[in-house]
Amino acid sequence: MPSQGFLVARVFTSDANIPVEDATVTVTQKSPEGLTELLAVWITDESGKTQPLTVPTPALEESLAPSRGQPFSLVDVTAEHPLYERIIVNDVQIFPDTVSTQNFQLIPLDEAPEIWNQTEIFDIPPQNL
Numbered sequence: 001m002p003s004q005g006f007l008v009a010r011v012f013t014s015d016a017n018i019p020v021e022d023a024t025v026t027v028t029q030k031s032p033e034g035l036t037e038l039l040a041v042w043i044t045d046e047s048g049k050t051q052p053l054t055v056p057t058p059a060l061e062e063s064l065a066p067s068r069g070q071p072f073s074l075v076d077v078t079a080e081h082p083l084y085e086r087i088i089v090n091d092v093q094i095f096p097d098t099v100s101t102q103n104f105q106l107i108p109l110d111e112a113p114e115i116w117n118q119t120e121i122f123d124i125p126p127q128n129l
Helices: none
Strands: 003-013 024-030 036-043 053-057 073-081 084-094 099-106 119-123
Touching: 003 024, 003 073, 003 084, 036 053, 053 073, 073 099, 084 099
Parallel strands: 003 099, 084 119
Antiparallel strands: 003 053, 024 036, 024 073, 073 084
């Protein structure tokens, strides 16, 4: 029986974790056929967070014992704001009955104006379960 997990994005700047309001966060997922499906587009609130997104996941039982399949779903998440560098995180793992938080520490463009269209891409390796 399929289950569901949840994803929340948190967008901030500097090591002081200053929230970035009005950042656009996009969540996509690749289908088994290789097509990219748009799951959500959010705008962060004053605390730099998004609302939780419900993501279908494999059954919880698959994550409790070794199996041949992966016990989580994968999504790609992008955070961007006109005043900051864009960040893409690929293969964010969403586990059943769990709220996953993906943090984005954006770099202000005025600190490096030569990279006005810079994108940082992070690939998350699969969990060794």
